[in-house]
Structures are given as structure tokens and as C-alpha cells.
Amino acid sequence: MPERRSRKDAARNRKAVLEAADALFARCESPEDVTMAAVAAAAGVGKGTLFRAFGDRAGLLRALYEARLEPIREAVETGPPPLGPTTPPRDRVPALLDAVLCFKLDNRRLALALEETGSSSPYRAEHYERWHSLLRAVLEQIPGRTDSDFTAHALLAATRADLVEHLTGEEHVPRERMRAQLADFVTGVLASGPPQGRTAEE
Known part of the structure; x- marks a missing residue:
């Protein structure tokens, strides 16, 4: 008991x-x-309890981020279009990136804090690797694409938390305009292919 x-x-x-x-x-x-x-004071627990449960601040940030991200992850893994796996790849890529952008817009401070704890690089963070792997896999399903790994990195760069914070907080770009700009950017990237006469092996 x-x-x-x-x-x-x-x-x-x-x-x-x-x-x-x-x-x-x-x-x-x-x-x-x-x-x-x-956080300990607001939750009414001792700092020792906090450290035992999460290890450190980065562990707490990851746990909170994952909790907020759960609905999106479920939609990506098993949900209907446009995020779900039955969506055609060319439609799914912009939907996935829009979901990432909206998540970071809704969780600006948390996303920024988490990306700043990625061992000096946001690219080493677990959540980044997950999104990159997913986007790369979807891009690989698009006929004619030979640069899926790099393209996934480039597309995700447009949703970095520090960029979102700059556009929102410093340049005051409205949410819907930012979403439209990202959609246009993704459409342009997907419409372009590798330069003529070049292959992925070159």
C-alpha cells in the first residue's frame, strides 16, 4: 500500500x-x-522532487514539450488527412510543416527554451531528429526527389523557434501571413528539382 x-x-x-x-x-x-x-514554487513541491522526476531543466522542458505535442503526434501517426499517413506526399509535406509552425507559434517561449538546450545545437535535440526523419521519409516518396535529407533540413529551418520568435516578436508578422509565406516557400521547394544534368551522387 x-x-x-x-x-x-x-x-x-x-x-x-x-x-x-x-x-x-x-x-x-x-x-x-x-x-x-x-516551477517548484508554483507547483507546491520541493526542488528535490522536481530534479528527481525530471533530472534537470532540459528534462522538464522535454517532458512539457512532449505532453503538448502528443495530439499532433497522434494525428501524424494514425490520423486522417492532411497530417495522417494516407495523405499524398506532396500534400502531406506542407501540412506537416504548417503543423510545426502553428505548434511553435502557440508555444513560442517553450519551443525557444527547448531549442536552446540542444547541446549548443537545436539539430541535436530529439524532437528535431524525429521531425527530420519523418519529413525525409515523406519527401522520399515524391518521384524525382534526390535530396530528401538536405531538403528536410532546409524546410525545418523555416520553422526554427528563434526565427518564429523574431518574425512574431520583432517584425510583428501576423500568424496567417506567416503560415501563407511558409506554404508558398514549401510549394516552391517541392516544385523545384535537382539542377539539370546532376544527380544525388555527384
Whole structure:
């Protein structure tokens, strides 16, 4: 019985921590404002509990990011069009990138904080590798494409959290305009092929 109570307490604490971190990121001015101490205080738990559950701030950020991303992941893996696996590749690529952009627009501070913890490079972050692998696999299904790996990197660069933050916070680009610009960019990339006379092996 004590062990069961301990597990329930841990689950309840984890839920409280994620909700507290979620609320703090939603109203913070800068990602750096959300410290482990601030999250622990908001959740009503000790810092030791926080570190035992998540390891460090990066672990907490990943857990919160994954929790928010779950609905999109389910739609990508098993959902209907336009994100689901039955969507034609040329339609699915822009839908996937639009989903990434909208997610980062809705979670600006969290996405920025997480990408800044990617061992000095956002490209080493687990979530980035997942999106890159998915996009590359879909791009490989498009006839005539020979540069799927690089193209996936280039397309994802247009949704980087620091770029989204700059366009939204500094240049005040409206959400729908940003989505339209990304859609136009993706359409242009997909319409282009490798230069004439060149192959992927060259």
C-alpha cells in the first residue's frame, strides 16, 4: 500500500509540475524567467522532487514539450488527412510543416527554451531528429526527389523557434501571413528539382 501511495503521489506531483511550468511559460517574457525554483514554487513541491522526476531543466522542458505535442503526434501517426499517413506526399509535406509552425507559434517561449538546450545545437535535440526523419521519409516518396535529407533540413529551418520568435516578436508578422509565406516557400521547394544534368551522387 505505501508503494502504491508513493506512485500516486509521484504521478500527482508530475502533473502539478507540468501544469505549473505550462502556466509559467504561457505568461513569461523570456524563457530564462522559468527556472526550476519558480516551477517548484508554483507547483507546491520541493526542488528535490522536481530534479528527481525530471533530472534537470532540459528534462522538464522535454517532458512539457512532449505532453503538448502528443495530439499532433497522434494525428501524424494514425490520423486522417492532411497530417495522417494516407495523405499524398506532396500534400502531406506542407501540412506537416504548417503543423510545426502553428505548434511553435502557440508555444513560442517553450519551443525557444527547448531549442536552446540542444547541446549548443537545436539539430541535436530529439524532437528535431524525429521531425527530420519523418519529413525525409515523406519527401522520399515524391518521384524525382534526390535530396530528401538536405531538403528536410532546409524546410525545418523555416520553422526554427528563434526565427518564429523574431518574425512574431520583432517584425510583428501576423500568424496567417506567416503560415501563407511558409506554404508558398514549401510549394516552391517541392516544385523545384535537382539542377539539370546532376544527380544525388555527384
